[in-house]
Amino acid sequence: MALRIITLLLFSANVVEGIIGLNWGRMTSQRLIPSTVVDLFLQNGIPEVKVFSFSENVMKAFSGSGIGLTISIPNEVIHDINSTNGAREWVRKTITRFVLKNINIKYVNIGAEPFSPSFWSKTYLGAVDVLKMIQDALNEAGHGDKTKATIPHLTDILKPNNTKPSEAEFRDDIKDLMIQSLQILKENNSPVMIDMFPILFVNENNLDIEFAFTDGKSTYFVVDDNGLNYTNAFDFMYDSILWAMKKSGAPDLKLVVGQIGWPTDGYPDANIANAERFYKSLLPRVESNRGTPLRPGVPIDLYIHSLCDENKMKTKFGAFQRHWGIYRNDGEPKFLIDLSGQGRDVYPTTAKGVTYMPKRWCIFNEDTSNLTKVKYEFEAACQEADCTSLAPGGSCSHLTYNQNVSYAFNRYFQVKSQKEDNKACQFDGLAKVVPDNPSTGTCIFPVEILEAEVADRGASIGGQGERVYMVFKLTTLLPLLLIILSFI
Ligand SMILES: *[C@@H]1O[C@H](CO)[C@@H](O)[C@H](O)[C@H]1NC(C)=O
Ligand SMILES: *[C@@H]1O[C@H](CO)[C@@H](O)[C@H](O)[C@H]1NC(C)=O
Ligand SMILES: *[C@@H]1O[C@H](CO)[C@@H](O)[C@H](O)[C@H]1NC(C)=O
Ligand SMILES: *[C@@H]1O[C@H](CO)[C@@H](O)[C@H](O)[C@H]1NC(C)=O
Ligand SMILES: *[C@@H]1O[C@H](CO)[C@@H](O)[C@H](O)[C@H]1NC(C)=O
Numbered sequence: 001m002a003l004r005i006i007t008l009l010l011f012s013a014n015v016v017e018g019i020i021g022l023n024w025g026r027m028t029s030q031r032l033i034p035s036t037v038v039d040l041f042l043q044n045g046i047p048e049v050k051v052f053s054f055s056e057n058v059m060k061a062f063s064g065s066g067i068g069l070t071i072s073i074p075n076e077v078i079h080d081i082n083s084t085n086g087a088r089e090w091v092r093k094t095i096t097r098f099v100l101k102n103i104n105i106k107y108v109n110i111g112a113e114p115f116s117p118s119f120w121s122k123t124y125l126g127a128v129d130v131l132k133m134i135q136d137a138l139n140e141a142g143h144g145d146k147t148k149a150t151i152p153h154l155t156d157i158l159k160p161n162n163t164k165p166s167e168a169e170f171r172d173d174i175k176d177l178m179i180q181s182l183q184i185l186k187e188n189n190s191p192v193m194i195d196m197f198p199i200l201f202v203n204e205n206n207l208d209i210e211f212a213f214t215d216g217k218s219t220y221f222v223v224d225d226n227g228l229n230y231t232n233a234f235d236f237m238y239d240s241i242l243w244a245m246k247k248s249g250a251p252d253l254k255l256v257v258g259q260i261g262w263p264t265d266g267y268p269d270a271n272i273a274n275a276e277r278f279y280k281s282l283l284p285r286v287e288s289n290r291g292t293p294l295r296p297g298v299p300i301d302l303y304i305h306s307l308c309d310e311n312k313m314k315t316k317f318g319a320f321q322r323h324w325g326i327y328r329n330d331g332e333p334k335f336l337i338d339l340s341g342q343g344r345d346v347y348p349t350t351a352k353g354v355t356y357m358p359k360r361w362c363i364f365n366e367d368t369s370n371l372t373k374v375k376y377e378f379e380a381a382c383q384e385a386d387c388t389s390l391a392p393g394g395s396c397s398h399l400t401y402n403q404n405v406s407y408a409f410n411r412y413f414q415v416k417s418q419k420e421d422n423k424a425c426q427f428d429g430l431a432k433v434v435p436d437n438p439s440t441g442t443c444i445f446p447v448e449i450l451e452a453e454v455a456d457r458g459a460s461i462g463g464q465g466e467r468v469y470m471v472f473k474l475t476t477l478l479p480l481l482l483i484i485l486s487f488i
Pocket of ligand 3: 228229
């Protein structure tokens with residue numbers, strides 16, 4: 001009996017659960033203040049968050065929350081850290097400083113998918129060197145047990161067109177770098193991190209859309225060499241990476257899904273109903289610790305991409321890049337999603353303390369006497385504002401031309417925080433402000449939230465915090481300077 005209790009205790013102490021975390025990107029014109037967002041995470045019981053930059057105000061909001069954070073060093077600054085001292089300095093100025101403020105940093109991402117051919121550049125070749133330097137510096141500073149460095153990858157680190165997971169291998173051009181980095185991760189008990197997007201995978205490979213969902217309704221399947229059946233893209237992609245790791249000498253490393261999600265606009269099959277369906281089976285699956293065919297019963301940590309839509313995101317790969325949010329930009333949930341992974345039909349908690357701009361819209365006054373001018377103003381508005389929902393297949397693609405113009409004018413008006421002195425609703429005499437909501441069908445003409453937080457430019461080598469720090473230094477010096485100047 002005693003033995004049995006001990007065994008049970010040992011067993012329960014060893015039970016590791018998969019973690020459902022959330023990514024929080026902040027490429028938006030107006031945004032929720034950090035304390036509101038931290039509250040949202042706490043209300044929803046989300047234990048881990050990835051922030052892509054680490055501005056001082058964002059980081060401070062997490063102080064004492066117990067939430068585990070992932071922060072990222074952007075691709076462009078990887079080479080700035082390229083020395084042992086550079087890494088020590090970076091760790092001291094960011095990690096040590098944040099840890100002293102009771103901020104819990106779990107992962108440091110070295111770059112953002114630096115080996116993806118979409119982003120590839122010679123400067124990113126330093127990523128593996130910097131991975132080692134940063135982890136060594138973390139270990140040296142005593143953070144190594146809690147804080148792990150890793151490189152987040154996209155599934156395009158694999159050779160294209162594998163028809164079975166067991167065929168997967170890393171691309172030849174990065175294979176040596178992958179082997180080196182896997183060795184560093186292994187030595188430090190750190191995970192491999194992979195970003196995967198089933199909707200893009202099925203589309204790019206001309207597969208049935210059903211294969212993108214994990215709810216088992218797909219009739220498309222692959223039987224691999226070992227008799228394992230694949231009925232969805234998630235298992236397929238996850239196990240493909242595992243196979244490639246295995247072939248590069250790292251079969252046992254933990255594999256974390258750094259980004260996974262379903263956009264709701266701007267791509268074929270990107271809509272609210274499909275996003276809801278996607279998460280409805282994916283999240284309980286994580287919570288069930290079922291694992292994948294190749295690693296059955298092994299828990300998987302994943303980070304949902306993403307908290308809210310980002311209307312300032314670049315759209316190099318398509319309009320969908322601005323529509324990953326499970327929330328709208330104002331902190332209203334878009335669809336049913338049970339973030340605890342129990343698969344219940346519930347909305348996540350709405351953001352609290354959000355202030356909207358007045359309920360006013362800017363629309364086209366339908367003066368079509370000079371169509372050249374209309375076209376010009378329409379396009380100019382979309383340069384600045386987010387018109388991605390107008391694109392074919394988008395939630396506003398059914399609008400008439402005049403409604404198109406109204407949509408663009410309104411987005412511009414809202415991005416400019418409805419400010420008349422910014423000429424936010426002028427458009428060379430073609431626009432007017434109205435009190436009635438012009439939204440129609442699936443197409444929402446949004447009213448923005450109050451601009452409560454100043455945009456930052458993301459992380460430089462020391463992050464926004466470093467710049468704030470410099471300003472602080474200057475102001476303490478300023479009185480002294482004034483005294484000196486007054487003597488000259
Ligand atoms: C990093 O430094 C090493 C040695 O100084 C150099 O060979 C390498 O090119 C540098 N990498 C980058 C990306 O700057
Ligand atoms: C992979 O498949 C795509 C689509 O079928 C094709 O365009 C591409 O050339 C293939 N790539 C390779 C390396 O075979
Ligand atoms: C895989 O699918 C085949 C064909 O439907 C089936 O006979 C086999 O039992 C399945 N294997 C597993 C492990 O589910
Ligand atoms: C129409 O508008 C354009 C651009 O504002 C202007 O250059 C052009 O002269 C206008 N045409 C007429 C007929 O007024
Ligand atoms: C509305 O604008 C979108 C994006 O520019 C375009 O694809 C669509 O054809 C336009 N609709 C009409 C009716 O002109």
